[in-house]
Amino acid sequence: MICKLIMNRKFKKEAFNKDNLKCNLVSMKSRTLVLYLSYHFPKNGQDYLAHKNKIQVVRLLESTDILHAIARLDRTNHINDQKRFFFFIGALFTIVATAIAAILNKIKFDPDATNSEIVATISMVYTIPIIIYLMFSWAVIMDSFNKATVNYFKEILILARDEKKNDIEID
Numbered sequence: 001m002i003c004k005l006i007m008n009r010k011f012k013k014e015a016f017n018k019d020n021l022k023c024n025l026v027s028m029k030s031r032t033l034v035l036y037l038s039y040h041f042p043k044n045g046q047d048y049l050a051h052k053n054k055i056q057v058v059r060l061l062e063s064t065d066i067l068h069a070i071a072r073l074d075r076t077n078h079i080n081d082q083k084r085f086f087f088f089i090g091a092l093f094t095i096v097a098t099a100i101a102a103i104l105n106k107i108k109f110d111p112d113a114t115n116s117e118i119v120a121t122i123s124m125v126y127t128i129p130i131i132i133y134l135m136f137s138w139a140v141i142m143d144s145f146n147k148a149t150v151n152y153f154k155e156i157l158i159l160a161r162d163e164k165k166n167d168i169e170i171d
Contacts, residue, residue, distance in 0.1 A: 011039040016053075018060045025069040030076045034146045037153045043145065059160045066161045073154040077147060089136050096129040 014020055024036055040054055061069070103125050109118055 011036055016040055016057055018057055021057055022061060022065050025065070025072065033072075033076070034149055038146075038149045041149065041153060041156075043148065043152075055156065055160075058156055059163060061157075061160065063161065063164050066157050066164070070154055070157050070161070073150050073157070076150050077154075089133070089140065092136060093133060096133060100125055100129060 024033065028036060041051075045051075058066075104122065107121065107125075109121070
């Protein structure tokens with residue numbers, strides 16, 4: 001979260017123009033590139049004129065730059081493919097549930113224990129595995145937002161590429 005705030009400040013200072021976009025599409029690390037695209041094309045929308053100007057900047061890129069950016073975004077999508085995460089979370093859930101069941105079977109409650117003491121013990125056993133499970137689930141959700149951002153910008157690039165093809169065919 002702190003990294004995102006720092007990057008947003010950096011992106012705010014940098015003009016969104018053809019040269020910066022071209023450089024950033026090539027030189028930024030994948031995570032930083034996703035943050036950059038999320039900043040300039042937020043999922044909650046933005047002012048129409050600002051969006052229109054940004055689309056125009058994308059259209060100004062050369063055809064080879066657009067093709068390279070599409071290829072890079074395809075690779076980023078492949079790296080962040082979530083199918084394996086879902087398998088991992090399912091396997092993690094099974095292991096955690098089995099471990100909790102084994103732990104609860106080993107616990108011998110004192111016959112004089114009150115209901116609140118029993119509930120507190122069971123809660124302690126469940127809390128840490130559930131927090132770990134939620135952290136992995138949150139990571140998958142955040143990656144799905146990243147994937148949506150990458151796909152959205154890739155579609156913009158494809159439209160720009162197709163417009164350039166049509167312009168070449170007309171000439």
